[in-house]
Amino acid sequence: MAADHQIPTGRTADNIVGFARALRAAGIPVGPGAVIDAMNAVQLVDIGNRADVFTTLEAIFVKRHEHALIFAQAFDLFFRAADEWKQMLDSVPLPDQPRKKPQAGSRRVQEAFSQTQMTETPRAQAEELRLSVSDKEILQKKDFAQMTAAEIAEVTRAIANMKLPQAELRTRRYRPDARGLKLDMRRTLRGSLRTGGDIIDIRKLGRIEKPAPIVALLDISGSMSEYTRLFLHFLHAITDARKRVSVFLFGTRLTNVTRALRARDPDEALASCSSAVEDWAGGTRIATSLHTFNKLWGRRVLGQGAIVLLISDGLEREADTRLAFEMDRLHRSCRRLIWLNPLLRYGGFEPKAQGIKMMLPHVDEFRPVHNLKSIEGLIEALSAMPQLHHRSLTRSAA
Template sequence: MPEGGSTPEIVERLVGFGHALRHEGLPVGSDDVVMFCSAVSELTPSDLEDVYWSGRSTLVHRRDHLPLYDEVFRRYFGGHAAPAGPGPPAFEPITPGLSGTLNVPDSEPGSGDSDDRPMVLGRQASGVEIRRDKRFAECTTAELAALRRIMAQVRLEPPRRRTRRRRSDPSGARLDIRRMARDAMRLSHAAPVLHRLTRREQPRPLVLILDVSGSMADYSRNLLQFAYSMRRAAQKVEVFCFGTRLTRITATLDRRNPDDAMKLAAARVLDWDGGTQIGDSLNTFIRRWGRKGLSRGATVVICSDGLDRGEPAALAAAMERLSRLCHRIIWMNPLVGDSTDTPPATLGMMAAGPFIDSLASGRDLASLESFAADLAQIG
């Protein structure tokens, strides 16, 4: 870190800037502030030019928020409001002993109001290149934050099931005899019209059971973000987390702000990054919720690497009971490669294998997007 200021003081200053942006109405989450501090630590905290572009790359998510961001940056780090003229202001250092100046551009390059002139600043932070096929375990903090923002936009079409109720459909396979009889009595000698019926459809319940043990540390946070997106897209989604015990977190994900939802879920799950007891956790789900109707006709998605410290016989027995209660069991395993035909050779996967209807991979963004697109068919 630079001379003239200690690390805690600089971090406190940067966090305060995030609070100032949030106070002015910008949607700045806790993850954004953490990523902002990480980005500044990789550059030069004494250079306000680096601080400006780090904050602009991590704290601003919409183009129309840029003027407000520039104004708050001037006030917070410069101690004065934005100038009336077009000239760029100079700023005082963040802490005594640190020096730096910053020219804030008036418009984005390539925007409608600009004339494609080069940017004023000599250095500019480039956007994070997103590779959808890059494993979550290999992504940097900035890449993971960008991937989570993309995950929030994933559209989910839940699987559907046919009910016993019927509706009118010209191409239906069954004749609507009652309606045809009423028409015959009302129309007398008019030629009868054939009316047909088909079965109604409604979303099939979806149950997500996420492994948050230590072996899943590189994937559990992203899978939880994906579960949050699925819960926002379809209300018939139940979410559970397990390590050595099972915890229901469905209600904690009903928050508009994903950061708040993740924070509440992390506080509720007490065995995060601990051991793994898949069989005992599934038995708890069956005993407390599955037998009471939560898994009836549902598609159950188990997200785990299959590295279990429990008894394989207990896992196999729990999977057998669960397969009799639910419609389908999908196992999402980050250790699965490009081919989902062969499950990983772990003891847990070998015990659960005979009861798995479909195997999916959740190791990167591309696999999650593919799973969301195909869920209506495989579920």
Template sequence: MLRAPDSLPGHLAENVMHFGRVLRQAGLPLGTDRIQLALTALQVAGLQSRHDFHDTLAACFIDRVEHIELFEQAFHLFWRDPDLAGRMMAMLLPRVQAKENAAPPPPENRRLGEALFPHQPQAPQQPPPPEELQVDAQLTFNDQEVLRKADFETMTADEWRAALQLLKRLAVLFEPLPSRRQVRALHPGRPDGRATLQAMARQGGELWDMRWRRPHVRPAPLVVLADISGSMSRYSRMLLHFTHALGHADARVESFVFGTRLTRTTRALRQRDPDIAVGRVVRDVEDWSGGTRISECLRQFNRVWARRVLNSRATVLLITDGLEHGHTGELSFEMERLHKSCRRLIWLNPLLRFDAFEPRAGGIKAMLPHVDRFLPAHNLASLEQLAQVLAGGPPPR
């Protein structure tokens, strides 16, 4: 059991250990050795200022750049006493507790909020409000079925949070593709002459067991191009959560968003917490919910990024409604170029949610001849359909 050093003042050591547990619950891979290191470092570095205290904890708790933002948010919320430096210097730091007037964490950091405020103080008893129909955390089968078919655009805040919880349970598999590399196999197939001769040498020159080889199987790489214009922002936000889940699977995933310009979001979506990752994308992308220039953004991707992230084995997910204004000849050229640079081009269009949808718009007509699959992307059921397509199977009817 980890024990607090006796030389630290007041309850400072206990609060540092509690702070370490909060970071661990929020998703930071923090062991007890790091907490012990921080307690020892505080004895050496001293408590002259809040800045020194912050840097000492950061040096002991952070070892990867993607953990900096989570640490900064947690430090600001946990050690929010304005007279902290004076209290530490006076060696009278009290126990840290969540107060009623404490500001909640940033909305995109759900895990940090749950770690810092696990038990909120209850308000005085008041008459119960009128009963309202809301989405319960424990969804029944009928509730889940209704939520699967609910449109992302019309979801309430409670339904949105429940949909994110169901999205985490979605099993995502990538189509396995054979490579040129050979590995040993247990079942008969291609003979492995070298391994067979080695086995014969160990067995006195007699052939007792034949060795076999098979092609090494790797998941197909994926590239996501998501439209974040005003008409697509709600759908793109949910699909970014889906892309975050894809990026933490076995396959290599590259992600981009585009409106009036193209922005690479692969690094931002590497955050472990999906709320932090998607919140960072929404905050950092300047043209979120703005206009759209599909032709120009596809041309930029084809000229700058296609050779870096695409190959003949890659699958491209293009998420847009295809409502391009102006001349569409350039759009058709860029779509054809993109299609020739990858193995499969899958177009996800939320307009397919309408039963009477017809490809009458000029942009949609220019794009359709160059896609392999044309699928909807407006609810959880459509994402389940997409997951089956990515796994190499036919879409469910």
């Protein structure tokens, strides 16, 4: 079979085509070219070796880090684990595990396989995305990690249309302003020369107001990847209106993706961010990443009253006094530090983890970031006038 390079037919070809349709229904873009490549590739591996087939199809169908988990779940659901695992399942029952928390994207995969028809009908999909008012209200409070592919597409469009009002920050510089409160002595005396020294027109100066810079530090560990991906859509949306947005991703290391996120197309921007990161959905080293940011980037991007958004669950494996020191240093370097934590979606959340205990005293606001309602609440907070001298810890729940 390895010597025959013709596109396979029969059950093998049907399985690959059906699997590709299932991946598309689950939210992974798979084109016809990738399907043909997969058909040719399976001829070069041992079709009876499950691991070889998994690795081969993953290399062809998975182009982004965030799709690896969805692919693994889809592969396990699509093929049997027994001797005849290669045969396509006629029906896939949903796993009955009410006590365990579903993995990110698991519901999306299960719904894709529960569809009776996997044929692609763009018009039908467009109709499904036209949600009713009640559906939109439910979508506002639904957790990002438990959304279907259609719901994530709807949320992505809603985030792309979000506008962040320009919360102006008063700087120390002045410019000519007829309503200003400060006398512009130089321009006033220069104007008096035209009237022989008589001061007729008094010129004034007013404060220059600029949007406060926003610096986002996003955790891309395995538990945060789904929330980070959708929050990147929000950052891309506000970057068009506020050019002073700096974005950093961190897992085991820190990566600056500010330039990559400035691409006009959101999909292209997120693809550039994914390709620039080597540790997506890996471990978490918050203290090390914050140390790198404070040392290399703090003075570059935290000037002029920057507002820092820290998106992380705070589950640091190596929580020690170094984490508290770096958080305190970051807090002192910015105007306001807002910590966005998806764990706040639980009503009975308590900061019991050691990392969270060390980080919490050094933030100004503690907010959730797990659904559309929480992002809208963040927009309201960012749109308010920054407080110049008052710092207070505020915990908000959405």
